[in-house]
Structure formats: C-alpha cells, structure tokens
Amino acid sequence: MKALLGLLGLAGLLALVEALPYTGLVSADFLPPTHRIASALAGEVGDSGFWHALWDTFVAWAIGLAIAVGAGIVAGIVIGTVPGLRAITASTIEFLRPIPSVALIPLAVLMYGTEIQSTLMLVVYASFWQVLIQVLYGVQDVDPVADETARSYGLGLWARIRYVLWPTALPYVMTGVRLAAAVALVLAITAELVIGAPGLGSRIAVAQASNAVPDMYALVAVTGLLGVAINLGARRVERRLLRWHQSVRGEVVV
Amino acid sequence: MLLEVRGLRKVYQGKERQVEAIRDLTFGVDAGDLVCLVGPSGCGKTTLLKCVAGLLNPTSGDVLLDGRRVSGPPPGMAVVFQEYGRSLFPWMSVRDNVELPLRQKKLPRARRRSMVDDALSSVGLGDTHDAYPWQLSGGMQQRVAIARAVAYQPNVLLMDEPFAAVDAQTRADLEDLIRDLWHKLGVTILFVTHDIDEAVYLGQRVIVLSSSPTVVREDVDIDLPDARDQLHTRAGNRFTELRTHIYAQIQAAKRESTPGSTDAARDTHLAKQVLQ
Ligand SMILES: Nc1ncnc2c1ncn2[C@@H]1O[C@H](COP(=O)(O)OP(=O)(O)OP(=O)(O)O)[C@@H](O)[C@H]1O
Numbered sequence: 001m002k003a004l005l006g007l008l009g010l011a012g013l014l015a016l017v018e019a020l021p022y023t024g025l026v027s028a029d030f031l032p033p034t035h036r037i038a039s040a041l042a043g044e045v046g047d048s049g050f051w052h053a054l055w056d057t058f059v060a061w062a063i064g065l066a067i068a069v070g071a072g073i074v075a076g077i078v079i080g081t082v083p084g085l086r087a088i089t090a091s092t093i094e095f096l097r098p099i100p101s102v103a104l105i106p107l108a109v110l111m112y113g114t115e116i117q118s119t120l121m122l123v124v125y126a127s128f129w130q131v132l133i134q135v136l137y138g139v140q141d142v143d144p145v146a147d148e149t150a151r152s153y154g155l156g157l158w159a160r161i162r163y164v165l166w167p168t169a170l171p172y173v174m175t176g177v178r179l180a181a182a183v184a185l186v187l188a189i190t191a192e193l194v195i196g197a198p199g200l201g202s203r204i205a206v207a208q209a210s211n212a213v214p215d216m217y218a219l220v221a222v223t224g225l226l227g228v229a230i231n232l233g234a235r236r237v238e239r240r241l242l243r244w245h246q247s248v249r250g251e252v253v254v
Numbered sequence: 255m256l257l258e259v260r261g262l263r264k265v266y267q268g269k270e271r272q273v274e275a276i277r278d279l280t281f282g283v284d285a286g287d288l289v290c291l292v293g294p295s296g297c298g299k300t301t302l303l304k305c306v307a308g309l310l311n312p313t314s315g316d317v318l319l320d321g322r323r324v325s326g327p328p329p330g331m332a333v334v335f336q337e338y339g340r341s342l343f344p345w346m347s348v349r350d351n352v353e354l355p356l357r358q359k360k361l362p363r364a365r366r367r368s369m370v371d372d373a374l375s376s377v378g379l380g381d382t383h384d385a386y387p388w389q390l391s392g393g394m395q396q397r398v399a400i401a402r403a404v405a406y407q408p409n410v411l412l413m414d415e416p417f418a419a420v421d422a423q424t425r426a427d428l429e430d431l432i433r434d435l436w437h438k439l440g441v442t443i444l445f446v447t448h449d450i451d452e453a454v455y456l457g458q459r460v461i462v463l464s465s466s467p468t469v470v471r472e473d474v475d476i477d478l479p480d481a482r483d484q485l486h487t488r489a490g491n492r493f494t495e496l497r498t499h500i501y502a503q504i505q506a507a508k509r510e511s512t513p514g515s516t517d518a519a520r521d522t523h524l525a526k527q528v529l530q
Pocket residue numbers: 266267268273274275294295296297298299300301302336448466
C-alpha cells in the first residue's frame with residue numbers, strides 16, 4: 001500500500017513535469033517535458049561514455065567511502081580507548097569537523113589537478129567525520145558491567161575490543177556509514193562538477209555547456225537514483241548485521 | 255589462607271561528595287571454603303567483591319590471593335554479577351556467552367562444547383543454546399550467568415546475589431547445585447546474599463557486615479552438618495538459632511552506624527526506611 005502510494009506520487013511528478021512546459025509557466029528550454037528527458041536518458045544509456053562516467057563516480061564514491069570508514073573506525077576506537085586521548089582531541093575535532101568539504105576544493109585542485117584523487121580527497125574528508133563521531137558515541141556506550149564481566153574472565157584489551165566494544169559500537173558505526181555514504185555521493189558529484197574530475201558530475205557540466213538540457217536532467221535523475229540505491233543498500237546491510245539489536249529485533253519465538 | 259582481605263577501605267571519589275563505601279574490612283577465606291556475606295543494602299558488598307575481583311582499586315588496604323597482591327583480575331576467578339542482565343552480551347547467543355571465557359582459555363572446540371552443554375543443563379537450561387539472552391526471562395538470564403561461571407571451572411567463585419530473580423523452587427535447586435559443585439570441584443566460594451536463610455543454608459561461615467561505613471560485625475561459624483538438604487536442614491533447631499542470631503545482628507547493624515561516621519545521621523535514617 002505504502003509502495004503503491006509512493007509510486008503514485010512519483011507518477012504525479014512525472015506527469016507534472018510533462019505538463020508544465022505546455023502551460024507556459026516555465027520555458028521548455030529550461031525544463032523539457034518528461035518524454036524528452038526520458039528519451040535523452042535512453043540515449044545516455046546507449047552511450048559508453050555515460051557508463052564510463054557512472055563507473056568513475058562509483059569508484060570515487062566507493063574508494064573514498066571505504067577509506068573514510070576504515071580511518072574513522074580505527075581513529076574512533078583508538079581515541080575512545082586510550083585514556084586521555086579523547087580530552088586532547090575533542091577541541092581539534094570540533095574545529096575541523098564543521099569545515100565544509102567544498103572549501104577544500106582549491107587545495108584539492110592545487111594538489112591533484114583534475115584527477116580522481118581530487119574527488120577522493122573531498123569525499124574522504126566529508127565522510128570521515130560522520131563515521132568518527134558515531135564511533136566515538138558508540139565507544140562511550142559500552143556498558144561498564146559488560147566490560148567488567150569481560151575483564152573478570154581474563155579477556156585482554158584486544159579481545160574486549162573485539163567481543164564487547166565493537167558489537168556495542170556497531171549500531172553507531174552503521175548509522176555513521178549510512179550518513180557517510182550519502183555525503184560521499186554529494187561530494188563526489190560536487191567535485192566532478194566543479195573541478196571537472198571524470199564522472200557523472202563533469203558529464204552534467206558538459207551537457208549544460210553544450211546546451212543539451214534534456215541530457216542534463218537525465219543525468220541529474222541518474223544521480224538521484226544512485227542516491228536511493230545507496231541508501232537502500234546501506235539499510236539492508238544494517239538490518240542484517242544488527243539482527244540482535246533492539247532497534248531491529250522483533251519478537252522471536254524460540 | 256587462599257584469600258585475605260586486610261584493612262580494606264574504599265572511598266568513591268565523586269565530583270562534589272565522596273562516599274566511604276567500606277571503612278575497614280579484614281577477613282580471610284581458606285582454600286575450598288564456602289563463605290557467605292550478608293549485610294544491609296548499600297553497605298558495600300558489591301564494592302568488596304569488585305575489589306576482590308581486581309576490578310576496583312582499594313583506597314587503602316590489600317586483597318591477597320595465594321599471598322600475592324591482587325592488582326587486576328586474577329586468572330581462575332569467576333564473578334557472577336548482581337546486574338546479571340547487563341553482564342550477558344546481547345549480541346551473542348546463550349551458547350556463545352557461556353563459551354566466550356572458555357575460548358579465552360584456548361580450550362579445544364569439542365571440549366568447550368561439552369562444557370557449555372553440561373553447564374547449561376546443570377542450571378536447567380538445556381534447550382536454550384541458540385536463544386539470545388534478551389529472549390529469556392530474568393531468572394533464566396541469571397541462570398545463564400551462573401552457567402557461564404560454572405563452565406569456566408574457576409578456583410575462586412564470587413557471586414553477588416545470584417539468585418535474586420528466580421522463584422523459590424528454582425532457588426532451592428540452585429542452592430543445592432552450588433553446594434554440589436562446591437563439593438565436586440573443590441572451588442572456593444564467596445557468596446553475597448541478602449537472604450539470611452540462604453546464607454545459613456549454604457555457608458560454612460557467614461560474615462555479617464555493618465552498615466556503611468562498613469566493618470565486619472561478626473564472623474559466624476555455621477556448625478551444621480555438611481550434608482544439607484532443603485527440608486531437614488532448614489527445619490532443624492540449630493538452623494533456627496543461627497538464623498535468629500544473624501537476623502538480630504543485621505537488624506542491629508541497620509539501626510546503629512559505626513561511631514565517627516560523618517554520614518551517621520543519614521545512614522540511620524536510611525536504615526530505618528529500609529526496616530519499614
Ligand atoms: N561507582 C560508584 N560511585 C560512587 N558511589 C558508589 C559507586 N558504587 C557504589 N557506590 C556507593 O557505595 C556504597 C556501597 O555500594 P554497594 O553497591 O557496594 O552496596 P551493596 O552492599 O552491594 O548494596 P546492595 O545490597 O543494595 O547491592 C553505596 O552507598 C553506593 O552509593
């Protein structure tokens with residue numbers, strides 16, 4: 001039922017976009033009707049350049065996210081478990097975190113030009129904080145009784161990280177990854193669009209420059225779909241990994 | 255003497271106020287003894303157990319195990335925590351919870367498996383291996399925590415009100431189980447309870463603690479025959495005498511505080527509330 005209503009809404013939007021140019025409210029030059037966008041999309045799908053761009057964006061997103069998640073988890077666990085380190089780093093984190101990634105674009109261009117590394121740098125910077133902050137929350141959430149239990153049974157630091165801290169932090173980590181995945185896509189497209197690094201973003205810029213407006217819309221729609229796919233995938237992974245967790249577990253009869 | 259507590263004092267240092275949970279405790283436990291600790295609520299029983307387990311550093315005084323000073327969790331010691339629900343890991347099945355400490359002992363897989371099976375069936379939970387702790391009732395969770403300690407085969411077993419959440423019948427069974435295990439394994443047990451009958455039924459000795467700030471009020475020898483059973487032991491004259499004596503001691507402990515306590519007025523007040 002919910003899915004049906006959602007589809008109905010989407011159909012409404014498509015119909016509206018189809019109708020608007022005919023009403024004269026907006027010019028068809030700026031908002032082409034749906035059927036022209038659709039045929040542009042079909043053209044894109046038939047073009048190998050499109051697939052290359054999609055692949056480039058995906059690679060930049062995936063590598064950037066992987067680096068950010070790895071670094072965020074390791075940094076979060078180290079900061080959270082080494083006594084005193086948290087107090088030392090807190091102000092630095094609060095200062096660095098709000099810096100918008102896009103403010104680093106000039107630096108990225110200076111360092112890497114229009115290569116994929118520029119995109120990666122922005123993606124990693126933006127997503128790293130999302131993960132780090134969540135991991136820090138997670139580490140703080142470790143139940144002292146659970147930790148004492150582990151210590152009393154002779155579990156060393158490494159075993160306690162693996163069997164107590166990590167499972168406790170995992171729900172937070174998953175939230176961080178989900179947020180980071182969304183931010184990473186935004187930054188990947190932004191970097192490509194502004195810097196011209198290879199990918200969907202630069203393809204959108206090219207479409208705009210050559211006045212291929214329907215193609216531009218088609219590519220924008222593709223980035224939207226990519227975002228939806230990423231979010232759905234992240235949620236699915238989350239549900240699988242957190243079967244035992246309160247937010248996921250239902251009543252189960254054993 | 256296997257376990258020695260000497261002049262133990264513990265003060266919790268808060269931001270504004272400090273709580274003197276334990277003032278001065280001295281007692282010893284011989285290898286293979288089963289000693290029960292009773293005392294009013296809030297008198298520092300859990301604090302004492304955590305000091306013995308090496309989880310808390312005493313403010314002054316020592317805990318000695320086998321003559322060596324305890325400064326961290328000693329090997330071969332198992333603790334059943336009062337907050338049994340929080341001491342089980344919700345992300346692990348019952349089996350994995352019980353098995354984890356054995357894995358740390360690097361025992362082979364088949365051996366671990368049989369130890370887990372034995373421990374779980376000894377507490378009457380033979381068929382819940384694959385459940386998660388949060389799918390069990392409070393009493394069942396408490397029994398899983400006990401099974402985990404039993405499977406570990408410790409030399410010293412510390413138990414903090416381990417039967418608080420189980421019904422009377424199960425409780426009686428578990429009491430007999432503990433005495434059985436104690437006979438079979440020769441483990442040294444320090445058992446905290448607020449139930450005087452339980453302390454007398456289980457222990458060879460009952461240590462009665464005063465109310466906070468805590469000292470040992472009395473160390474009672476339980477001179478009941480070693481073979482105990484729920485019906486006859488509890489019905490005997492000597493049992494009644496002992497429990498009446500300890501009951502009176504605890505009531506007195508609740509009423510009066512150790513002289514010189516800054517918290518004396520508050521404690522007396524609290525003790526009265528507990529009594530009502
Ligand atoms: N982490 C802590 N920080 C500060 N004070 C504490 C802490 N833990 C316990 N206390 C205080 O120490 C005193 C003894 O507490 P403890 O938990 O050892 O009592 P207990 O004898 O186990 O009580 P109960 O029978 O209710 O379990 C109490 O006054 C309590 O408020």
